[in-house]
Amino acid sequence: xxxxxxxxxxxxxxxxxxxxxxxxxxxxxxxxxxxxxxxxxxxxxxxxxxxxxxxxxxxxxxxxxxxxxxxxxxxxxxxxxxxxxxxxxxxxxxxxxxxxxxxxxxxxxxxxxxxxxxxxxxxxxxxxxxxxxxxxxxxxxxxxxxxxxxxxxxxxxxxxxxxxxxxxxxxxxxxxxxxxxxxxxxxxxxxxxxxxxxxxxxxxxxxxxxxxxxxxxxxxxxxxxxxxxxxxxxxxxxxxxxxxxxxxxxxxxxxxxxxxxxxxxxxxxxxxxxxxxxxxxxxxxxxxxxxxxxxxxxxxxxxxxxxxxxxxxxxxxxxxxxxxxxxxxxxxxxxxxxxxxxxxxxxxxxxxxxxxxxxxxxxxxxxxxxxxxxxxxxxxxxxxxxxxxxxxxxxxxxxxxxxxxxxxxxxxxxxxxxxxxxxxxxxxxxxxxxxxxxxxxxxxxxxxxxxxxxxxxxxxxxxxxxxxxxx
Amino acid sequence: xxxxxxxxxxxxxxxxxxxxxxxxxxxxxxxxxxxxxxxxxxxxxx
Numbered sequence: 001x002x003x004x005x006x007x008x009x010x011x012x013x014x015x016x017x018x019x020x021x022x023x024x025x026x027x028x029x030x031x032x033x034x035x036x037x038x039x040x041x042x043x044x045x046x047x048x049x050x051x052x053x054x055x056x057x058x059x060x061x062x063x064x065x066x067x068x069x070x071x072x073x074x075x076x077x078x079x080x081x082x083x084x085x086x087x088x089x090x091x092x093x094x095x096x097x098x099x100x101x102x103x104x105x106x107x108x109x110x111x112x113x114x115x116x117x118x119x120x121x122x123x124x125x126x127x128x129x130x131x132x133x134x135x136x137x138x139x140x141x142x143x144x145x146x147x148x149x150x151x152x153x154x155x156x157x158x159x160x161x162x163x164x165x166x167x168x169x170x171x172x173x174x175x176x177x178x179x180x181x182x183x184x185x186x187x188x189x190x191x192x193x194x195x196x197x198x199x200x201x202x203x204x205x206x207x208x209x210x211x212x213x214x215x216x217x218x219x220x221x222x223x224x225x226x227x228x229x230x231x232x233x234x235x236x237x238x239x240x241x242x243x244x245x246x247x248x249x250x251x252x253x254x255x256x257x258x259x260x261x262x263x264x265x266x267x268x269x270x271x272x273x274x275x276x277x278x279x280x281x282x283x284x285x286x287x288x289x290x291x292x293x294x295x296x297x298x299x300x301x302x303x304x305x306x307x308x309x310x311x312x313x314x315x316x317x318x319x320x321x322x323x324x325x326x327x328x329x330x331x332x333x334x335x336x337x338x339x340x341x342x343x344x345x346x347x348x349x350x351x352x353x354x355x356x357x358x359x360x361x362x363x364x365x366x367x368x369x370x371x372x373x374x375x376x377x378x379x380x381x382x383x384x385x386x387x388x389x390x391x392x393x394x395x396x397x398x399x400x401x402x403x404x405x406x407x408x409x410x411x412x413x414x415x416x417x418x419x420x421x422x423x424x425x426x427x428x429x430x431x432x433x434x435x436x437x438x439x440x441x442x443x444x445x446x447x448x449x450x451x452x453x454x455x456x457x458x459x460x461x462x463x464x465x466x467x468x469x470x471x
Numbered sequence: 472x473x474x475x476x477x478x479x480x481x482x483x484x485x486x487x488x489x490x491x492x493x494x495x496x497x498x499x500x501x502x503x504x505x506x507x508x509x510x511x512x513x514x515x516x517x
Contacts, residue, residue, distance in 0.1 A: 080513060152509040229510040234497050241493050244484060
């Protein structure tokens, strides 16, 4: 076992599948955005907004997001631990079980089987599959870390462990349910407890699946791309631990002004604001790591992705706490401002880092430079502009919507009917369609670049020399 | 204060102390070099 080489074949496979699911997520996202402006594009019972929207979110989070996590973690853990994966067979099982789980999720959601819990819509048999999948992944990563040849653990490994443990706990607790049949279950919690547990899961899934893993990637791929170390490893450790101590208390900010006890709402609000510190600890660490290297923003396309990615993380973690404050939440909650916020995080922060990570991996897993750097640059501008069109139009829409909902006549009656507020949204929803199309054009260019690199490149048959030398 | 409230308070205080100890340990002058070593080592692995 000690003489085995690094396993890059599994990284290649996860890159491929994550990108396929990413395309599904964006394509379905664009379709549902058109369904919002053209209701005739809904074809009941299967191809309606209600059924397609969870496919968009789940394909995005679990197919694209988690797929990239699997690809990058399986690469990073081998490199940072200077040892091959603990089990290649387990990794292979993980790959096919991952795809089986995503397909089962998509099919059942399309058929209308849902728990109705946002971001956790899949019914209990698929929850069981997800838990098996995650345990297989966790065992491989943890065992590889345990047999590492490097004494100290670099910060990326800390974030990886946090993500693995965090997702396991959050998902299992929120999945607790009483099955009534093969495709129907009832939550183990009732009333406000159910809502509270659900948003404890919901917001912390953002933390453990869409914050900790991209940070692990950022801390690994930024210095690898610039060739200089991060500004401060100690700062990254403190930012890590403060994030871990604070994040888990913030979920109830999704439930402000609801029957959830006031003290829980206040607690969530307070911790949400405090979260600015660890988030910006990482942002500053990223920026300060660029001291003397800012010219690389022009020279190295990877740096553009990584620095814009961490910038969107910074903006996201300022906007998020702002939204978690009661008075501001009262204004914008339930408006289109909220999806704009989420999409700055997913299309800006998470995907920028994911694209950069995959571009970094390509020459190493295919043994050939990226097919076209100009195309990678073009993709950067398309996804940046697409995301900005998407988010900015819906921020404006959200403020307009909130203003109209709150407008009152002198006699206390509402100034606008709900339908009037809906009609005002149309120009912004069309802009969202446009933003989605531009973003998808960028994604298609990315896939073409990846395909051509794979086709013209020569797959690296593991880094045998490196592994043998370090085993 | 009932038992559960005291327990919550104790756990909160305990977690705060743990965090404080992590900060003190990470930023102790004696451990400065060791604390920053990983960022250089990670660049060696390629």
